[in-house]
Amino acid sequence: MEPIIDGTEEGDLSNLTPKLPEYRTYTELRELGLRIYKQVWKEFYEWEQRECQQIIHALAGRRVPGEKEKYNKMIDRLLDSGALQDSEMQIDSENPNQPLLVVTQYDAEDRGISYQLEMEEISVDPTFEAHPPYESCPPINQSVRLKVREAVDFIPYGDEENFPVMEYLDQFQSFAWEEDFDPDSEMIQIETVRRLHKTWDISIKNIDRMRIFPKPLRESYNEGLLWERFQRDFLRWPGGTEDDMEEACSEPAADDLLARLSSVLGTFCSNLNCLRTLCTTHSSLHPQSGSFGGGRPKVTNQSIRLSEGEPCGEECFRLTDESYMDKVYWENKSDLETLRTILSISPDLFPCRLADLCFKPCREVFVQRSHIYPDHMVYDDDPTDTGDTENHTKNNKTRRKARKPRLKFEEDANHSLYVPLAPCNHKGPCEKERCECYRRERHCQLACRCGARCDPENVCPGFARSAMQGATDDPCINTKLQRNYTKAVEIRRADYGLGAFAVQDMELGDFIGDYVGNMLTSGDVENLDPVIKHNGRNYFFEFSGENTEEMLDAAPVGNATRFLNHATAELANCEARILLVNGEHHIGFFTTKAVARGKELFLWYGDSYWPDKGDNLEPSSD
Numbered sequence: 001m002e003p004i005i006d007g008t009e010e011g012d013l014s015n016l017t018p019k020l021p022e023y024r025t026y027t028e029l030r031e032l033g034l035r036i037y038k039q040v041w042k043e044f045y046e047w048e049q050r051e052c053q054q055i056i057h058a059l060a061g062r063r064v065p066g067e068k069e070k071y072n073k074m075i076d077r078l079l080d081s082g083a084l085q086d087s088e089m090q091i092d093s094e095n096p097n098q099p100l101l102v103v104t105q106y107d108a109e110d111r112g113i114s115y116q117l118e119m120e121e122i123s124v125d126p127t128f129e130a131h132p133p134y135e136s137c138p139p140i141n142q143s144v145r146l147k148v149r150e151a152v153d154f155i156p157y158g159d160e161e162n163f164p165v166m167e168y169l170d171q172f173q174s175f176a177w178e179e180d181f182d183p184d185s186e187m188i189q190i191e192t193v194r195r196l197h198k199t200w201d202i203s204i205k206n207i208d209r210m211r212i213f214p215k216p217l218r219e220s221y222n223e224g225l226l227w228e229r230f231q232r233d234f235l236r237w238p239g240g241t242e243d244d245m246e247e248a249c250s251e252p253a254a255d256d257l258l259a260r261l262s263s264v265l266g267t268f269c270s271n272l273n274c275l276r277t278l279c280t281t282h283s284s285l286h287p288q289s290g291s292f293g294g295g296r297p298k299v300t301n302q303s304i305r306l307s308e309g310e311p312c313g314e315e316c317f318r319l320t321d322e323s324y325m326d327k328v329y330w331e332n333k334s335d336l337e338t339l340r341t342i343l344s345i346s347p348d349l350f351p352c353r354l355a356d357l358c359f360k361p362c363r364e365v366f367v368q369r370s371h372i373y374p375d376h377m378v379y380d381d382d383p384t385d386t387g388d389t390e391n392h393t394k395n396n397k398t399r400r401k402a403r404k405p406r407l408k409f410e411e412d413a414n415h416s417l418y419v420p421l422a423p424c425n426h427k428g429p430c431e432k433e434r435c436e437c438y439r440r441e442r443h444c445q446l447a448c449r450c451g452a453r454c455d456p457e458n459v460c461p462g463f464a465r466s467a468m469q470g471a472t473d474d475p476c477i478n479t480k481l482q483r484n485y486t487k488a489v490e491i492r493r494a495d496y497g498l499g500a501f502a503v504q505d506m507e508l509g510d511f512i513g514d515y516v517g518n519m520l521t522s523g524d525v526e527n528l529d530p531v532i533k534h535n536g537r538n539y540f541f542e543f544s545g546e547n548t549e550e551m552l553d554a555a556p557v558g559n560a561t562r563f564l565n566h567a568t569a570e571l572a573n574c575e576a577r578i579l580l581v582n583g584e585h586h587i588g589f590f591t592t593k594a595v596a597r598g599k600e601l602f603l604w605y606g607d608s609y610w611p612d613k614g615d616n617l618e619p620s621s622d
């Protein structure tokens, strides 16, 4: 038997039943929900049709008097389906210069009736040259990881006969326009929820129980239809009220520190190269380097205790010995919970900081941290190396078959300085004696924040000192990239499609920009896909170092650097350098000689880029 609505639990109908005694079961409630849903649906689409008509009318040019009547008459004749079943159109061959279109329609007995249609001639300025067809490329200022799309968004070059449409479509499973999220239906659902909740006093929980929407309204404080709605701008329409539904999104409990922080910072990326919201660079594959940089502890208690610095007093954690390890007892369990939460966010936070946050002596927090993370639990492997990455790589590998020619960063006599190095993994600042980066003149200067593992708080006292000193007169080359000290370029037609031209005089060593694109994790990429084959433009840039093989594709997203064309090594006036910035590899383009304003910028793409043609492509000399 259908359960009667419970009047005791949260989200019950005890307050509803007196108002609406007929709604006593969830089936009845669902019928009410569906009724409101249909009502909103109808209102929305009636409004949308009217609204669209108005917009289209507003866009139309001025009408010639009588034109409408003439047009209507003609349409009536054309649509007279009793007499005519088919039609064809042709230009009047006797009068090719006359802009006249003859429409002939045929009836079932093949009798044709012809109409002449007046046409408006639009002449195009003969000096106007249409822009060559280009694939879409939204601008980005840092590389991103695009999801591997299984649905095709649109068919590029669909109107060009020689584009292999079917070969292109074969790569996808479905059409995005058939599947993707529909903002209209989200608005209709939200308005239905609002009416049920506000007008009919039905709780969010009971609305969920009606099971009329495809996804739950409130899966958690940051999941579900209600939460998603507040992440977007909302279309205003007369039937929908943009009001207080936000309050229906539940907040994490007051004492759930981790959840509260996540709800605030969930979309904020704390990676030093990012520091922005809704990052798609770090959080998708490496969630721990996104929101919180937390994850597993990397620093042992022993190293913390022996780290550089003077004890702050007799009770300092630096003076903790074994005998003290079982003498710390915190009566209030919530103190320990707070410490655990802080450590789950930042597992290597120094005891002095922990002491401030927990209102406890540093020695006590140190001992408690040692219990939570005993030294045998502290690994020195790469915490960002998750199974996710592996899966992603595997997926890519199965999807991708052959190696594409790509712009490749190769170690040779001229470029050996710029082969990427793994971040230094030692305590303190880089030193001549021990650092490979120093030997190869790739060291981080003190004021530069290179080296993901060089944790300023715990293991790199040199960092803290240098940071206070501010930038040096001769800052590390990374700062040009970090601060975006680029020289302006203009993108315009060149000998090989579009090219990048100097807008101002440039000197040797000027920074042009950071080559950004879609970050691919696998060294293997798909067969030259039909779009590249068709338009002949390849935006892959691969670089491989000691432990890295990374690839950027600036075809789907990019910035001005994607337009630097190729020239031989002698004629090129720019070069690519691999920089290690806060532990991430970047490809910076720099001038290798002075470039006068108005001149095109060229890069030597490397031998592997032109597998068929060899390196004999030269730019024009002017």
Ligand SMILES: C[S@@+](CC[C@H](N)C(=O)[O-])C[C@H]1O[C@@H](n2cnc3c(N)ncnc32)[C@H](O)[C@@H]1O
Residues within 6 Å of the ligand: 496, 497, 498, 499, 535, 536, 537, 538, 539, 562, 563, 564, 565, 566, 567, 617, 618, 619
């Ligand atoms: C990274 S894109 C450079 C920008 C490109 N010109 C555009 O319009 O987008 C590389 C492509 O440009 C063209 N290209 C660049 N340099 C060239 C050269 N020296 N000779 C012939 N084609 C070149 C090739 O189609 C190549 O795949």
